[in-house]
Amino acid sequence: MxxxxxxxxxxxxxxxxxxxxxxxxxxxxxxxxxILEHESDIGKNEPAPHHGNGSTTAYSFFNSAADSKLVFRKRVLHPGSEIGYHLQQADEIYYIVSGKGEMTMNNKVFTVQAGDAILTFPGSSHGLKQTGTEDLVIIINYEKSNG
The missing domain is CATH 1.20.5 (Single alpha-helices involved in coiled-coils or other helix-helix interfaces)
Structure with a gap:
């Protein structure tokens, strides 16, 4: 007792x-x-999202900001990694910081590289695959869901 x-x-x-x-x-x-956050404090090795292949490093900034309506994330897709093809639920921006990749949008495949920005809309489907020998580094931004 x-x-x-x-x-x-x-x-x-x-x-x-x-x-x-x-x-x-x-x-x-x-x-x-x-809020000031340092990526060195928040980086986590994770499997590729949306049932993709390979390994990634994710930096989920401002998760502790309960009142924020935005998600701001840096993700590093290591060689051979990909974000699995999935249906988009809300506006989402992908910004390519460095490296090269192939994006599939609604079954159309195109090359992406540093300096490219892609805005995906609800109802579209997409995935992103790292290509080449260096990591594909991206910034992802979208509004948090209410649920």
Missing amino acids: QKYIVVTTIAISCFAAGLFASYSFAKKQKETGY
Whole structure:
């Protein structure tokens, strides 16, 4: 019984600390009017999204900004990686920072490279494949869904 009380006390303390940290972070955002994040703090190795092949590194900026309506993400597609072909639910922008790739939009394939920007609309389908020997680095931006 005593072990149960100790475990419960620790769990409640951790939950309370998390709530306090979230509240403090949200309060600080409102006070400063901005959030600064460094990609070196948030990068994660992940499988390719949308059932694509290969491995990627994802940088999901501003995930902690609860009131933000935007998603801003950097993704590095390593050689042989691809974002799987999928149906688009909302406007989404892909910006090619470096590298080369092949984008498939509604079954049409075209080459993309550094400096290209692609705006995809709801109802369209697309995927993106890294080509060449260097990583394909992209920025992705879209509005968060309500659900």
